[in-house]
Amino acid sequence: MSRSMSMRSRRDLPPPQKTIEKLENMVDGGNYYEAQQMYKSTSARYIAAQKYLEALDILQSGAFVQLKHGQVTCGAELGVMLVDTLVKGALHYNEETFDHIRKIYEAFPRISIPHFLGDDYDDDGQKLSESISAAKVCAESCSSFMRAAIRWSAEFGTSRNGSPELHVLLAEYIYSESPETDMTKVSSHFVRGNDPKKFASMLRNFMGKCYPGEDDTAIARGVLMYISQGNLKDANLLIDELKEQLKSADLEFPKTDLIQFIKYLLPTLERDAYPLFRTLRQKYKTSTNRDPVFEELLDEIAAKFYDIRHQNPLEGLFGDMFRI
Known part of the structure; x- marks a missing residue:
């Protein structure tokens, strides 16, 4: 692509807010998969145009709204893409970039696991099994997203071990949300x-x-x-x-x-x-x-x-x- 075409394509990209509103409505309407593909393809165009801040806004919105609707795998995938964008843009760890990570982290569901079975053992047992499975998916997805964020913060922040704030958030989530508490990891x-x-x-x-x-x-x-x-x-x-x-x-x-x-x-x-x-x-x-x-x-x-x-x-x- 010539330089003139590249500059023209940058100018032709619509304001991200219009895209965000359109895709959020799509998710609210239950079209999770279609919206996911559009979040990925749209953010890729902004990244190719080196409009990293706009891409971050789109990906943060996508991850947040998918997680709000319980689409944990989709939300975590967009969250990891947001971290990849931070790396590609060589964007440093600061209050603004931390806020992108924190908002997605806070959107991950908290699964309530029943501690006691009632009189209907079969029904309650099924619910318990489903809750444990859902909690495992959430814990693994959130951990993958946060570990990626910590690696980015180690490269583009001030601590070689990664952001202390991100470590605390991940420790809290693992402890409170993992069905099997791993105290060594916490x-x-x-x-x-x-x-x-x-x-x-x-x-x-x-x-x-x-x-x-x-x-x-x-x-x-x-x-x-x-x-x-x-x-x-x-x-x-x-x-x-x-x-x-x-x-x-x-x-x-x-x-x-x-x-x-x-x-x-x-x-x-x-x-x-x-x-x-x-x-x-x-x-x-x-x-x-x-x-x-x-x-x-x-x-x-x-x-x-x-x-x-x-x-x-x-x-x-x-x-x-x-x-x-």
Whole structure:
């Protein structure tokens, strides 16, 4: 295409608001698939013309309205296309671009899952199965969209781990909406976020519904993840905030060997005391062996704080845990 034709095609594109209104009416009328194809083809024309902001408006509107009508797969697809547009346009992470992501995130459905079956077991069981399946689709779709957004924010933002705000949003969605709570995944996003108080609130909520013995493991995992990232400040803040919240609710902080280990570990890392660190690991090895992730985290902590490194690089669980 010649330069003159390219410039003419840019001028010929209609104002995006007219397109947005037309396609929203199409979705409201139940023509989800046809509207989806038009969202994709129309936004592609704006992208080809390098009108990235207009393309973002179209894709955000499309994702939002599809999700509002329960079309989760369609909405998530348009959301990922919006992130791809941010990358293609080399658009940086800022308040405006974050707002595009946040509005789509907030539109993802929250599925209510019944916790008890009534007298009609067959009917209620079917409803439960359908709710769980729908919740899984929502959680997986939202996670895919948010992980794409985090990767973009890592490339075009100020944090190499991606936007802390986006990590917190994803952690909250995974915890509250996934039918099967994966606390390792939830914690891995919270520790790359910027809200340890909210993390403490989530742990407090988890402690009220987890199986015996899972509460201290969840607390220790969060603390060790923070420390493995070199973030001793938020590790201490997490413990202090959780203690305050439990005290306010007239509940006790867990008193186990694993929590005792964490209690001793935090002040140890504030000074050059590798022999004491090594002694603590040996003394509480039975407790830290409860979760295979702990030993890998402690190896990373030894490298981070005392420059003690194993000959072989860390692989497996630890690497997977922090993969976006």
